[in-house]
Amino acid sequence: MAHIKIDELLKKMTLEEKIDQLIQLATPFYKGASDGGQITGPIEEMGISEETVRNSGSVLGASGAKETTNIQKEYLKDNPHGIPLLFMADVVHGFRTIFPIPLAIGCSWDADAAERSAAVAAHEAAVSGVHVTFAPMVDLVRDPRWGRVMESTGEDPYLNSLFARAFVRGFQGSDLTNDHSRVAACVKHFAAYGAAEGGRDYNTVEMSERTLREQYLPAYKAALDEGCEMVMTSFNIVDGIPATGNKPLMRGILREEWGFDGVLISDWDAIREMVDHGVASDEAEAALLAIEAGVDIDMMTRCYVNNLKKLIDNGAVDESLIDEAVLRILQLKAKLGLFENPYRGADEEREKEVVLSDANRKIAREVAAKSCVLLKNDGVLPLKRDQKIALIGPFAENGDILGSWSWHGKREDAVTLREGVLKKIDTSLVSSSKGCGIDVGKDEQLTAAIEAAKEAEILVLALGERSEMSGEANCRADIRLPQVQIELVRKLHALGKPMVAVLFNGRPLDLHGVIDEADAVLEAWFPGTEGGAAVADLLFGDLNPSGRLSMSFPYSVGQVPVYYNSFNTGRPKTNDEVDQAYVSKYLDIPNSPLFPFGFGLSYSSFEYSNPAISSHEMTPDSSITVSVTIKNTGSVAGEETVQLYLRDMSGEVVRPVKELKAFKKIALEPGQNETITFTITEDMLRYHHANLEYKSDPGLFTAFIGPNSRDVISLSFTLKKS
Ligand code: GLC
Numbered sequence: 001m002a003h004i005k006i007d008e009l010l011k012k013m014t015l016e017e018k019i020d021q022l023i024q025l026a027t028p029f030y031k032g033a034s035d036g037g038q039i040t041g042p043i044e045e046m047g048i049s050e051e052t053v054r055n056s057g058s059v060l061g062a063s064g065a066k067e068t069t070n071i072q073k074e075y076l077k078d079n080p081h082g083i084p085l086l087f088m089a090d091v092v093h094g095f096r097t098i099f100p101i102p103l104a105i106g107c108s109w110d111a112d113a114a115e116r117s118a119a120v121a122a123h124e125a126a127v128s129g130v131h132v133t134f135a136p137m138v139d140l141v142r143d144p145r146w147g148r149v150m151e152s153t154g155e156d157p158y159l160n161s162l163f164a165r166a167f168v169r170g171f172q173g174s175d176l177t178n179d180h181s182r183v184a185a186c187v188k189h190f191a192a193y194g195a196a197e198g199g200r201d202y203n204t205v206e207m208s209e210r211t212l213r214e215q216y217l218p219a220y221k222a223a224l225d226e227g228c229e230m231v232m233t234s235f236n237i238v239d240g241i242p243a244t245g246n247k248p249l250m251r252g253i254l255r256e257e258w259g260f261d262g263v264l265i266s267d268w269d270a271i272r273e274m275v276d277h278g279v280a281s282d283e284a285e286a287a288l289l290a291i292e293a294g295v296d297i298d299m300m301t302r303c304y305v306n307n308l309k310k311l312i313d314n315g316a317v318d319e320s321l322i323d324e325a326v327l328r329i330l331q332l333k334a335k336l337g338l339f340e341n342p343y344r345g346a347d348e349e350r351e352k353e354v355v356l357s358d359a360n361r362k363i364a365r366e367v368a369a370k371s372c373v374l375l376k377n378d379g380v381l382p383l384k385r386d387q388k389i390a391l392i393g394p395f396a397e398n399g400d401i402l403g404s405w406s407w408h409g410k411r412e413d414a415v416t417l418r419e420g421v422l423k424k425i426d427t428s429l430v431s432s433s434k435g436c437g438i439d440v441g442k443d444e445q446l447t448a449a450i451e452a453a454k455e456a457e458i459l460v461l462a463l464g465e466r467s468e469m470s471g472e473a474n475c476r477a478d479i480r481l482p483q484v485q486i487e488l489v490r491k492l493h494a495l496g497k498p499m500v501a502v503l504f505n506g507r508p509l510d511l512h513g514v515i516d517e518a519d520a521v522l523e524a525w526f527p528g529t530e531g532g533a534a535v536a537d538l539l540f541g542d543l544n545p546s547g548r549l550s551m552s553f554p555y556s557v558g559q560v561p562v563y564y565n566s567f568n569t570g571r572p573k574t575n576d577e578v579d580q581a582y583v584s585k586y587l588d589i590p591n592s593p594l595f596p597f598g599f600g601l602s603y604s605s606f607e608y609s610n611p612a613i614s615s616h617e618m619t620p621d622s623s624i625t626v627s628v629t630i631k632n633t634g635s636v637a638g639e640e641t642v643q644l645y646l647r648d649m650s651g652e653v654v655r656p657v658k659e660l661k662a663f664k665k666i667a668l669e670p671g672q673n674e675t676i677t678f679t680i681t682e683d684m685l686r687y688h689h690a691n692l693e694y695k696s697d698p699g700l701f702t703a704f705i706g707p708n709s710r711d712v713i714s715l716s717f718t719l720k721k722s
Contacts (some may be wrong), residue, residue, distance in 0.1 A: 006327065006330045006331060006334060007327075009081060009083070009330065010323060010326060010327060010330065012081060013081060013326070015309060015312065015319065015322070016051070016055070016309065017055045017080065017081070018322050018323065018326045019304060019305055019308045019309060019322060020051070020052045020054075020055030020056055020057070020305060021055060021056070021057040021083070021326045021329055021330075022057060022296060022297055022298055022304045022305075022308075022322070022325055022326065022329070023048075023052060023056050023057065023297070023298050023302075023304055023305050024056070024057065024058040024059065024060055024088065024265065024297050024298065024299045024300060025048070025053065025056050025058075025059055025060070025300065026059070026060055026061050026300060027059060027060075027061055027062045027067075027071070029048065029053050029056070029059075030053065030059060030062075030071045030074065030075060030085075031071070031074040031075070032067075032070035032071040032072075032073060032074035032075070033062060033067060033070070033071050034067055046302055047302055047306065048302055048305065052305050054075075054078040054079060054080075055079065055080070056085070057083075057085070057086060057297065057326075057329050058085060058086035058087070058088055058132075058297060058329070059071065059085050059086070059087055059088070060088045060089060060134075060299065060300070061089055061090075062087050062089065062129065062130075063087075063089055063095075063125070063128045063129060063130055063407075063408065064128055064129060064351075065127060065128055065129050065346040065347055065348040065350075065351045066348055067129065068087055068128070068129025068130070068343070068346050069129065069343050069346050071085065071087075072084060072085055072087075072129075072342050072343060076342060082339075083330070083333070083339075084333060084338040084339065084342035085342075086131050086132060086329070086332065086333055086336075086338070087129055087130050087131045087132070088130070088131065088132040088133070088134060088186070088265075089125065089130050089132075089133060089134065089407070090133070090134045090135070090405055090407055091121050091122070091124075091125045091130060091133040091134075091135060091183070091407065092133070092134070092135045092136075092137065092151060092405040092406075092407075093105070093117065093121070093135075093403070093405065093406065093528070094117070094120070094121050094124075094364070094402075094406060094407075094409060094528060094529070095121050095124035095125040095128065095130075095355070095407065095408055096124055096355045096356045096408045096409060096410070096413070097120060097121075097124060097355070097356050097357075097360040097361055097363075097364050097409075097413075097528075097529050098364070098402045098403075098406045098409035098413075098414075098528040098529045099117040099120070099121065099364050099367050099368070099528045099529075100117075100367060100368050100371040100403075100525055100526065100527045100528045100531070101150045101151065101403040101404070101405075101506060101525055101526045101528075102136070102137065102150070102151050102152060102153050102163075103149055103150050103151070103152055103153065103154060103506070103507075103525060103550065103551060104368075104371035104372070104524075104525035104526065104527060104547075105117060105153065105163070105367065105371050106152070106153030106154040106159065106160075106163060106550035106551070107154075107371050107372075107373050107523075107525070107547040107548060107549055107550050107600070108367065108370040108371045108546075108547060109159070109547075109548050109550070109641050109663060109665060110370050110665065111162050111163060111165070111166035112166070113366070113367045113370050113371075114153075114163050114166040114167055114170065114367075115166040115167070115169050115170040116170065116363055116367065117170065117363070117364070117367050118135075118136075118166070118167045118168075118169070118170025118171045119170040119171075119173070119181075119182075120170075120360045120363055120364070121133070121170070121171070122170060122171045122172075122173070122181065122182045122183045123181045123182075123354055123360075124354055124355045124356075124360065125183050126180055126181050126182060126183050126344070126345035127181070127345050127346065127347050127350040127351045127354050127355065128346065128351055128355065129343070129344070129345070129346035130183055131183055131184060131336050131338070131344060132183055132184040132185075132186055132229070132230060132332075133171055133183050133184070133185060133186065134186050134188060134232060135167065135171065135185060135186065135188070136163070136164055136167035136168065136171075136185065136187055136188075136223060137151040137152060137187075137188050137189065138152070138153070138160050138161075138163070138164040138187055138188070138219035138220055138222075138223055139151075139152050139188075139189055139192070139193045139194035139216075139219075139234075140152065140154075140155060140156075140157060140160055140192075140194050140195075140215055140216050140219065141154065141155060141194040141551060142155050142194070142195070142551075142560075142561040142562075142563045143194075143195075143196070143198075143199035143560050143561045144199065144479050144507040144508040144509070144551070144553075144554065144557075144560065145198065145199025145200070145475050145476055145477060145479060145507075145557065145560060146194065146196055146199040146200070146201060146475055146507075147201055147404075147469075147470045147471050147472060147473060147474035147475045147476070147506070147507075148193070148194070148201065148470075148471065148472055149194070149470070149506070149507045149508070149551065150403055150404055150405075150470045150471060150506035150507060150525075150526070151404070151405060151471070152194060152551075153550055154549075154550030154551040154597075155550065155551045155552060155563045155564070155565075155597060156550065156564075156565065156597065156660050157214070157215050157216075157218040157219060158218075158659070158660045158661060159550055159660060160218070160219035160222075161218045161219045161221075161222035162222075163219075164187065164219045164220070164222040164223040164226070164228075165222050165223065165225070165226040167185065167223075168185045168187070168223050168226040168227060168228045169226060171183055171184070171185040172184060172185050172227060172228070172229065176229070176335060176336060177335055177336065177337050178337070180337075180344055180345035181345065184229035184230060184332065184335075184336060185223070185228045185229060185230065186228070186229070186230035186231065186232050186265065187220055187223035187224065187228045187230070187231055187232070188231070188232035188234070188267070189232055189233065189234030189235070189243075189267060190220055190231050190232065190233055190234055190243060190249070190250075190254065191212065191216060191217060191220060191234060191238055191243060191249060192205050192207065192212055192216040192217075192234065192236065192238060193205070193234035193235065193236050193243075194216070195207060195216065195236075196236060199475055199477075199560065200475050201472060201473045201474075201475050202235050202236065202473070203236070204236070204237060205236040205237060205238060209239065209692060210653065210688045210690075210692060212238070213688050213692065213694075214687060214688050215565075217253070221258060224258060224260055224262075228262075229262050229263065229332060229335070230262055230263045230264070230265060230332070231254065231260065231262065231263075231264050231265070232264075232265050232266070232267055233250070233264065233265070233266050233267055233270055233295060234267065234270075235267055235270055235273065237277065241279060242270070242273070242274050242277045242279060242289075243270075244266050244267070244270040244271055244273075244274060244289075244290055244293065244295060245271075245274050245279060245280070245286065245289030245290050245292075245293050245295075246293055247292060247293045247294075249293075250264065250293040250294045250295065251292075251293060251294050254294070255294055261328065262328060262332070263296050263297060263328045263329055263332050264294055264295050264296050264297070264328075265295070265296065265297040265299055266290060266295050266297065266298055266299050266301075267299060268299050268300050269299070269300055269301050270299070271283075271286050271287065271290045271295065271298050271299075271301050271303045271304070272286055272301040272303050273286075274286040274289055274290070283301070283302070283303045283306065283307055284303075284306075284307040284310065284311060286303050287303040287304050287306075287307040287308055287311065288307075288311055288316055288317060290303070290304075291304070291308065291311075291317055291321050291322070291325070292317070292321070294325075295325075296325040296328050296329055297325075297329065308322060356413060356529075361529060361530050362530075364528050364529050364530040365530035365533050365534045365537070366534075367528075368524075368527040368528050368530055368531050368533075368534035368535075369534040369537050369538055369543045370546060370547060371525060371527065371547055372522055372523060372524045372525070372527065372534065372535065372538055372545055372547050373522070373523040373545065373547035373548065373549055373599075373600040374520070374521075374522055374523075374538075374545035374547070374600060374601040374602065374603075375511075375515070375521040375522070375523055375553075375595055375599075375600075375601065376515065376518065376519075376520055376521040376601070377519075377520040377521075377601055377603075378519040378520060379519070380458065380498045380499075380500055380519040380520045381500060381520045381522070381539060381541070381603065382538075382539060382540055382541025382603060383458065383460070383500070383539050383540050383541070385424065385425050385429075385540065386425075386429070387429070387457040387458055388429050388430075388431075388455065388456045388457045388458075389421065389425070389429060389430050389431070389456055389457070389458055389459075389460055390431050390432075390433070390449075390452045390453045390455065390456035390458075390459050390460070391417065391418055391421060391430060391431065391432040391433075391460050391462065392432070392433050392434075392435045392449045392452065392453060392459055392460070392461055392462070392488070392492065393434065393435050393436075393461045393462035393463045393485070393488065394434055394435070394436060394437055394438045394462070394463065394464070394485070395416075395417060395462035395463060395464050395502070395504045396416075396417060396418055396432045396433065396434060396435075396462045397416045397417070397418040397419075397432055397434075398416060398417075398462070398504075399411030399412060399413075399414040399416055400414075400466060400467050400504075401414055401416070401417075401504050401524075401526055401527055401528065401531040401532070402414060402467065402526055402528055402529065402531075403467050403470070403471070403506055403525070403526025403528070404467050404468070404470055404471025404472070404474070404506060404526075405471060405472075406467075406526075406528075409528075409529060413529050414528075414529050414530075414531060414532065415529070415530050415531065415532035415533040416532045417460075417462050417502065417531075417532040417535055417536070418430070418432045418532070419532050419533070420531075420532030420533040420534070420535055420536030420537075421460075421532075421536050421539070423533065423536060424536050424539075424540045424542075425540075431452040431455065431456065432452075433445070433448045433449040433452045434449070435448075435449030435461075435488045435492075436449075436484045436485060436487070436488045437484065438464075438465065438466045438469075438482060438485070439466075439482035439483075439484055439485075440484060441484040441487070441488070446488065446491065449488065449492070450491060450492065450495070453492050453495050453497060454495065456497065457497070457498075458497065458498045458499070458500065459492055459495075459497050459498070459499045459500070460499075460500045460502065460539070461488075461489065461492065461499060461500065461501045461502065461514075461518065462502050462504065463481055463485045463488075463489070463501055463502070463503055463504070463514065464481070464485075464503050464504030464505040464524075465481075465482075465504070465505040465506055465507075465509075467506070467526065469505075469506065470505070470506025470507050471506065476507070477557070478510075478557065479507060479508070479509050479510050479554070479557050479560075480509060480510045480511075480512065480513060480557075481509060481511075481513060481514060485513075485514075486513035486514065489501070489513060489514050489517050489518070490513070490517065493517040493518075498519050499517065499518045499519055499520075500518060500519065500520045500521075500522070500539070501514050501517075501518035501520070501521045501522070502521075502522045502524050502535055502539070503521065503522070503523050503524060503525075504524055504525070504526060504527070504531075505523075505525065505526070506525070506526055508549075508551050508552065508553040508554060509553070510554060510555070510556045510557055510594075511553065511594060512556065515594065522535065522538060522539070522545065523547070523549075541603060541636070544602055544603045544604060544636060544637065544638045544639065545600065545601065545602055545603065546600070546602060546638070546639040546641070546665070547600050548598050548599060548600035548641045548643075548707075548708065549595055549596070549597055549598060549599045549600060549708075550597070551597065552564060552593040552595065552596055552597050553593055553594045553595040554593050554594060555589050555590055555592065555593055555594045556589055558586065558588075558589060559586075559589065559591075559593065562593045563597065564596055564597035564598070564658055564709040564710075565597075565656035565657070565658055565659050565660070566656060566657060567654045567655075567656060567657070568654070568657050569584045571583045571584050572584060573585040573591050576590040576591060576592050592710070596708055596709045596710040597660075597708070597709045598641070598643050598660070598706075598707070598708035598709040598710075599707075599708040599709075599710065600641075600707075600708070602634070602638040602639070602640070603634065603636050603638060604632050604633075604634030604635075604636055604637065604638025604640075604668070604670070605632070605633045605634040606630050606631065606632060606633065606634075606638070606640045606668070606707060607630070607631045607633045608628050608629070608630055608705070608706065608707070608713060609628070609629050609631070610627075610628060610629040610675070611626070611627070611628045611705060611713045611715055612626070612627050612628070612715075613625070613626050613627075613703070613715045613717060614626075615717070616716065616717050616718060617717065617718050617720055618680065618682070618717060618718070618719055618720070619682075619719070619720050619721075619722050620682040620696065620719070620722045621682070621722060623679050623680060623681045623682075624679075624680050624717060625677050625678065625679050625680070626644070626677070626678050626680065626703045626705060626715050627675055627676060627677040627678070628642070628675070628676055628705045628713060629673055629674070629675045629676075630642060630666065630668065630673060630674055630675075630676060631668070631671070631672070631673035632668035632669060632670055632671060632672050632673070633671075634670055635670050636670060637667065637668065637669045637670065638667070638668060639665055639666065639667045639668075640665070640666055640668065640707060641663055641664070641665050641707070642663060642664050642665075642666065642676045642705065642706075642707070643660060643662075643663045643705070643706060643707065643708065643709070643712075644660070644661050644662040644663060644678045644703065644704070644705055645658040645659060645660055645661065645703070645704040645705075645706075645709060645712065646658070646659055646661050646680070646684060646685065646701055646702070646703055646704070647659070647701060647702045647704070648685060648687065648697070648699065648701055649699065649700040649701060649702060650699050650700065651687060651689075651697060651699075652689045652690055652697060653687075653688075653689065653690055655687060658704060658709055658712075660709070661678075661680075661684045662678050662684075664676050664678075676705075678703075678705070680703065680717070682696050682719065683696075685697075685701060685719055696719060697719070698718075698719050698720055698721045699718065699719060700716060700717075700718050701716070701717055701718070701719060702714050702715070702716050702717075703715045703716075703717065
C-alpha cells in the first residue's frame with residue numbers, strides 16, 4: 001500500500017482504533033486460533049475488551065499456515081478498516097529445523113553459516129505464516145552465570161556486529177516485500193541486557209555511557225545498518241532508567257542519532273514493569289514514559305489501551321505521538337505486502353515441503369559441525385573405526401540437544417549422539433549407557449556404565465546441562481557440570497582407559513572435574529536437530545574441528561566476569577606462572593581464563609612464521625599492513641582462523657589490552673602454507689574519548705596476530721599526526 005494511502009487510512013481511524021493498533025496479544029485472544037478466542041479467560045483476566053482485540057495490531061506466538069490463516073481470516077471479518085494483523089514470533093535459531101544455539105554459531109566465526117541458518121529459519125517460519133521474528137539477539141555477554149548467554153554470539157563487539165549483520169541478511173533477504181520466504185527481523189534487547197549484575201536475569205545494569213557505546217551498542221547498530229526492520233526494548237535499566245521508558249536511549253540514540261524510524265516493540269510486560277522498577281507510580285505513568293520514549297508496540301500489557309486516551313484527553317500526551325507509532329506499524333505491514341496479501345507466505349503445501357526438509361537438515365548439520373570447539377586432544381581423536389567404544393553419559397542418547405528458544409523444534413526430530421555414532425561404525429562396536437542423569441544418579445546406572453566401560457577400548461562421555469538450565473530466567477551461580485556427572489567422570493577415569501568428553505551445554509562452564517580427567521574435550525554446545533550427526537562427523541574425523549570460542553571459559557566462577565578485551569590496571573599480573581606481590585591477582589586461582597576468547601584446536605597443527613609489518617609508522621590518511629605465514633604442519637587438511645587484535649598503548653582513557661579488529665579463515669592442506677595480510681586503517685584505531693568523541697589519537701600501537709587472543713605475535717607501529 002502506498003505511503004499516501006496509509007496516511008489516508010490513518011486519518012480514517014478513530015483515536016481508540018489507533019491506540020488498539022499499538023497492542024500485541026498472544027494467540028488465546030484470537031478467534032481462529034486453536035487455543036484462542038476464549039471470551040473468558042485471558043481477555044477478561046487482562047481487562048482487554050473485545051473491541052481492543054478486534055483492532056489490535058499484532059499477535060505473538062502464532063504459527064502454522066492453517067492456524068495463522070484462520071486467525072487472520074477471523075480477524076479481518078471484524079476489523080473495521082481491513083488492517084491485517086502482523087504475526088510475530090521467536091524464531092531465534094531455527095523454526096522446526098533447529099540450528100546450534102547462537103553462542104555456538106558465534107564460535108563458528110563464519111558469517112555465511114549464520115546467514116544460511118537464518119535464511120532456513122526464515123523460510124520455514126514464513127511458509128508457516130510468521131511475518132516477523134524476534135531475532136537476532138545481539139546482547140554482548142561477559143558472564144556465563146546469565147542464562148541467556150546461549151542466545152548471544154559472545155563477548156566481542158566486532159564479532160557480534162558481524163553476526164548481527166549476517167542474521168539480519170538471512171532473515172530479511174534483499175527484498176522483504178516480494179520475497180515471501182523471508183521475515184522481518186527484530187534486533188534485541190536494546191540495550192545492554194547482557195550486563196545484568198551477578199549474571200542474574202533482569203538484574204540491574206550499571207555502566208558508563210562510554211562502555212555502553214564502546215562495547216554494548218555496536219552490534220545493535222550493525223543490525224540496523226544492515227536494514228533490520230524492528231527493535232525490541234530490554235527489561236533492564238540503562239543509567240538508572242528502564243530501557244523501555246528511556247528517552248535518551250530510545251529517542252536520543254536510537255531514533256535521532258542513529259536515524260532509526262522503524263517499529264520499536266517493548267519486551268513482554270516491560271512497560272508495566274516500570275511500576276516494579278519504581279520509575280512509574282502506576283500503569284498510566286508507565287504508558288506515558290513508554291510512548292514518550294517512542295515505544296510503538298506494547299507487548300502483552302494493557303498499559304497503552306487502558307491509559308493513552310486519558311493521557312491525551314488530559315493533555316499529558318499529544319496525539320501526534322500515537323499517530324507516529326501507528327504510522328510505523330502500518331508502514332511495516334505495507335512493506336511486508338500484507339494489505340495486498342494478508343496471508344503473505346502462509347502455504348500449507350509449501351509448509352509440508354519446506355519445514356524440516358532434508359536440505360534444511362543438511363545445512364543444520366554443516367553449521368553444527370562448524371560451531372563445535374575442540375578444547376583438548378591428547379591424541380585420542382579422531383576415533384578409530386575399529387575400536388570398541390563405550391558411549392556413556394546423560395547425553396549418550398538424548399534428544400535434548402536443541403537448547404532454549406527452539407520453539408517448534410522437537411527432541412524426537414533430533415539425531416542423538418548414539419544415532420550419529422552408529423552411522424559411522426557397526427553396532428557391535430558401540431555400547432551405550434547413561435551412567436547417571438543430568439543431575440541425579442542411580443547406583444545401577446553407574447554400575448552398568450562401569451561394566452560397559454571395562455569392555456571398551458575407549459570411552460566417549462556425553463555430558464552437559466539440560467536445556468532448561470540456560471535460557472531466559474535460567475541462571476546458575478555454580479557453573480560446573482552437575483556433581484553427579486563429575487562423580488561419573490571420576491569413577492570412569494579410575495579405569496585408566498582413554499576418555500573423550502563431549503559437552504552439551506548453553507554456557508561456558510567451569511570444566512574442573514572433566515578437563516584434566518578426559519584425554520579430549522569437544523564443546524558441542526546445544527548443536528540442534530542434526531547435533532548427533534555433526535558431532536559424530538567430528539569425532540571420527542570426517543570433518544576437522546574448526547570452531548573458536550566467542551566467549552571465554554573461566555577458570556572458575558570466581559573469575560567472572562572474565563573477558564579478553566579487559567583493561568590492564570595499574571598493577572597487572574604479568575605472569576600466571578610466578579607469584580607476584582601487590583598485583584591484581586587472586587590468592588587461589590590464576591587470572592587467565594581456562595580457555596581464552598578465540599581459542600580452539602584442530603586435528604591439524606598450524607605454525608606461524610615470518611611476521612612482518614609494512615611500516616612502523618602510519619598517518620590517518622594512510623594504511624599499513626601486517627602479515628604472517630601459516631603452515632599446516634599436521635597430517636590432515638584443516639581450517640585455521642587467523643585473528644588480528646590491536647592495542648592502543650596510551651589513550652586519553654584506558655584502552656583494552658586487545659581488541660579484535662579482523663580475522664581470516666583459511667583452509668590448508670598438510671604441508672601447505674599461506675601468507676595472510678591484514679590492512680590496518682585509522683578507523684580501526686578510534687575509540688570514545690572522555691567526552692564521548694569517537695576518534696583516534698597519534699601514538700604507539702601494538703598489533704597482535706595469532707590463532708586466539710592469548711597465543712599471539714606482536715608488532716608495533718605508531719600513528720603519526722596527519
Ligand atoms: C521474552 C524475551 C524476548 C522474547 C519475548 C517474546 O520475555 O525476553 O526475547 O522475544 O519475550 O516471547
